[in-house]
Amino acid sequence: MSLEFFGPPRTDRLFACTPFTAAARRANVRGAWANWGDMALPEFFSSIAAETAAIRNAAMLEDKSPLAKIHIHGPDAARFINRLIPRDVTQIAINHAYYTPWCDDLGKVIVEGMLLRLSEADFIVTAGLMNRWLSKQRDGLDVDFEDVTDRFGILALQGPNALPILQEATRQDWSDLQFSRGRRAEFSSIPVQVWRTGFTGVKGYELWVPPEAGNDVWEALVSTPTGASIEPCGHASQDVVRVEAGMVLPAIDYARAGPDSVQAHSYGLVDGAYHASPYEINLGRFVNFNKSDFVGRTSLLAESQAGGIGRRIWAMRVDWRQLVSSYLERDEMPIVDEKVRRIPPMELLSEGDVNGFATSIGWSSNLKEIVGFAHLPARLGPHDAVFLRWDESEHPIDVPVSLSRLPFVRPSRK
Incomplete structure (x- = not known):
């Protein structure tokens, strides 16, 4: 289709307005x-x-x-993208969108987001910018890419x-x-x-x-x-x-891999300990080993064949009533923010030790619960006793959490 909805590049980059x-x-x-x-x-x-x-x-x-929006275009655009993502680009029709992770050679996620096909040779990626990574992977192909945010x-x-x-x-x-x-x-x-x-x-x-x-x-x-x-x-x-809806964010729920990671975020998770494979952030269903070779395939296949992943992400519900009771026992005002806590992660305890971390923690008025994402070793799950170290006060409180599969709200596609 035509890209007539594109406007001219913006010249100023400070305190910008949006079209709305x-x-x-x-x-x-x-x-x-x-x-x-x-x-x-x-x-x-x-x-x-x-x-x-x-x-x-x-x-x-x-x-x-x-x-962030990247326009990838040119005669080799589809071939270029197909070797960079674990999904099969040949199955994406015009005016069709795929959700996909983009991984490095070690199978760690660089970004995840939508890949939308506008024509045979025009794609838009709505994910974090990764110009250095894309430049590194071009390898002589007839393809161009630009930030069209x-x-x-x-x-x-x-x-x-x-x-x-x-x-x-x-x-x-x-x-x-x-x-x-x-x-x-x-x-x-x-x-x-x-x-x-x-x-x-x-x-x-x-x-x-x-x-x-x-x-x-x-x-x-x-x-x-x-x-x-x-x-x-x-x-x-x-x-x-x-x-x-169970949607993770780079630098908030995992640290971005790849050469664009530090430049892409001025805050958030950057430590390699927070790198994640698609399996570790609930995106394993988007890895297709039946397609031709793609970046990270060897590492992801080895991870899959090993019989388990190192870490798993769960939907986490906090026992907020016990949390409030603990505050009241101390004669303190409960501290629960309506907004999602993005950084830093909170510690998760099990078996007497710190064994994981929790991200994107906040109050859901629809669910009437404090919810978030629990990142735990694969051996731990819903049947284990897990505690969140609530550190929003001077003296942290260890509060029980319950775990289940993501998402909290099942999407409707009807």
Whole structure:
């Protein structure tokens, strides 16, 4: 398809707006802002509880424009990508999206994210930037890649009411668009690429919008009859729902491998002890040993044939009532933040020792629980006694946790 939704490269890189900043500023009654890279986003519009409830029960809009986007293109683009990822690119049709990890030679994850095919020779990767890694792997192939993060906007429309809102705004039937597929649309003659995908664990869409048209597309959605149910969603709220959906993040839930790791993040996990294979962060189902050779295949195959992985990630629920009781016994105010704690990890104890770590810990108002990801040796699981060392006070509290398979919320693909 045409890349006409691309805008020109941005020349300034400081305190940047997104295509939806003007609309978000009008809706942000709390005036709370956060940064994602060099772009500013509302941290929340009304409250985290209200916004996450709307995602599950009505509809939300969230600006995801700062998500790093790499355009990989050229006659050898498909061949180039196919030898870098453990999924089979030959199976990706035009207007089709794959979720995939990208691994180094040792089978450790560099980034994970969506790979979207726009034409035979045009792909977009929505994951962390990895220019050094891609340059190292080019090996004479006729392929180019560039950072297009600021060349178009991404607006997430998620929730049970997402489909009727999209249909009302475009006057098109979208009921036949399958999960992970994309199609063109027009909002009052504005070309938009619509993808049936998302990060929330509920039905939704992502709209790729030309930079100059962000405000018009936002208004077209909220002005529909069903659009009255939309709750704009901030950065903090989407962090909660991505945990509920079991979505890991580089530098937050694992340390990025590869030569771009330090340059990609100014904070977060960078120590090699936090490197992870796809199996260790619940992405093993995306490793296909039936395809031709790919980077990391030998290491991943050896890991698979060894009969087990070194570490496993679990859905973790914290016994918050006991946590609160422990605070009260000390005559202290309980400290539980609504926002997801991103760094540093908290220690996990079992068998009398520190045996793992927990990441992305926060309160889910939908589940009425403190949830997070537990990273433990493969020998440990739901039937073992595991404790989280809660260090949000002067004297840490060891609180019991329960473990189960991810995700907390099962995604709907109907």
